[in-house]
């Protein structure tokens with residue numbers, strides 16, 4: 370009703386010629402037909418791509434684990450810059466990123482009473498160390514973070530807090546990950562504030578291997594980090610059984626790890642120049658760091674490889690797209706999105722130039738869904754990108770938001786439009802953040818589908834006539850992920 374009367378009013382204004390510019394409204398962003406024809410070529414070429422596999426194999430073989438701040442961090446940055454140059458990217462540069470450096474030296478743990486059993490566990494990022502020689506204490510077990518929250522300090526003081534969060538279920542969209550990672554990120558600080566000696570939780574993963582899943586935790590300001598570790602799923606099952614049978618239960622933890630000053634790494638940026646000189650670009654990439662337990666193949670060598678290979682395919686076209694394609698290999702995503710946050714801060718003032726962003730950081734398996742957060746008048750252009758991706762098996766949820774990915778969430782928060790290309794994560798959370806994150810988990814056919822999807826999406830966004838709504842603060846409140 371209101372809309373109808375508004376249109377009636379506008380028509381009246383138009384008729385009198387008083388406000389033609391206002392009455393015209395925002396022009397719809399469109400994708401030219403010619404670009405859609407080129408996208409079909411890119412789609413076919415992506416499905417034959419070998420570059421993403423070559424890059425993933427090389428990064429995981431010649432360098433391997435890439436814990437932020439480690440010796441391999443620098444090697445990986447040099448590798449990335451050299452690859453961009455060798456592949457003919459027009460601009461290659463770095464932007465510094467600083468963060469506290471965390472190191473892992475050794476770790477072990479066991480149940481010592483009422484039975485003696487070794488536990489497969491791993492320290493969480495930012496965990497404090499145990500005293501030299503280890504720490505033995507009674508377990509205070511809780512079914513959830515809320516139960517720990519409700520506990521008195523007396524029930525926790527001097528004990529090893531164990532939160533028995535449920536095992537992650539296998540889901541295409543990894544829906545349970547948020548619940549588990551919340552326990553991981555908040556539990557240790559909460560336990561420390563109540564005087565606990567240490568914290569353990571069930572790994573946030575869906576597998577049944579004795580490969581514990583690490584991941585970052587954080588301690589509130591003024592809280593001294595306590596030792597914090599994740600048990601593998603079978604080991605958490607064992608501890609649950611022992612706790613059910615008899616009490617009290619005691620554990621021994623020996624974690625040699627902790628913070629070691631500040632480190633300055635960098636985001637490594639490679640750009641394929643567009644044919645227009647307006648400074649506008651489509652942002653993509655992945656994170657160059659990984660956890661140290663595996664070789665970081667699916668998290669996130671494959672993301673770096675997919676987006677680099679897609680940009681490289683676009684660069685081989687007879688004509689460059691209108692806008693540039695910028696690939697960012699982000700620094701230290703794992704310990705708290707440091708690279709993404711630094712990028713958002715550095716580029717906040719000219720965020721409108723970053724017309725839209727799409728990052729790959731959920732493995733190497735098939736992309737199954739597209740979502741986007743753009744201005745309403747650009748929705749038709751997203752519809753056309755979705756139609757171009759449909760033959761690759763990508764569905765489109767027009768109602769759901771899309772920030773563009775983990776590293777891009779900070780960039781999205783300062784106003785960049787986002788395009789999220791969601792991978793099937795049903796295998797991902799078996800291996801994520803474990804010693805099993807290795808090259809053999811990457812399936813080349815699914816990797817190629819990713820390259821095809823990114824090449825088509827990045828190219829069409831770069832060719833769009835009109836923008837997607839990027840502007841300072843434009844999407845501050847949409848809660849996209």
Ligand SMILES: [Zn+2]
Pocket residue numbers: 656668669702730731
């Ligand atoms: Zn990742």
